[in-house]
Amino acid sequence: MLRLVALIALVVAVWLLLEWTYGKLLAALGIERPGRSGRRARTFGPRPAPRTGERPAESLVRCAACGTYVPVSRALPAPGRGGAVCSEACRASLRQGA
Numbered sequence: 001m002l003r004l005v006a007l008i009a010l011v012v013a014v015w016l017l018l019e020w021t022y023g024k025l026l027a028a029l030g031i032e033r034p035g036r037s038g039r040r041a042r043t044f045g046p047r048p049a050p051r052t053g054e055r056p057a058e059s060l061v062r063c064a065a066c067g068t069y070v071p072v073s074r075a076l077p078a079p080g081r082g083g084a085v086c087s088e089a090c091r092a093s094l095r096q097g098a
Contacts, residue, residue, distance in 0.1 A: 030046075058071045058072060058073060059072055060072070061075045061083075061084045062083075062084075063075075063084065063085050063086040063090055064090075064094060065085050065086075065090035065091070065093050065094050066086065066090055070084070070086040072084075076088070078091065078094055079091060079094055079095050
């Protein structure tokens with residue numbers, strides 16, 4: 001019985017040592033450790049800098065016809081109201097309603 005308890009303790013100690021070594025290796029390489037189900041992932045080291053090719057967040061405008069929000073770059077001018085619409089269909093519905 002004592003041998004079984006000692007064997008279990010040895011296996012647990014080796015497992016913890018391997019787990020610790022794996023974490024230190026990932027930290028040295030700057031890799032985020034994968035999360036386990038039900039837990040948040042632990043991070044090691046500094047967070048990576050944002051990629052240079054990414055565009056900054058764009059502001060949204062509300063469609064005057066249907067109320068959805070669209071990026072300013074994709075919005076179309078609303079007829080006669082000075083607002084914006086999300087599509088040609090919404091633009092046409094505003095023209096018919098006015």
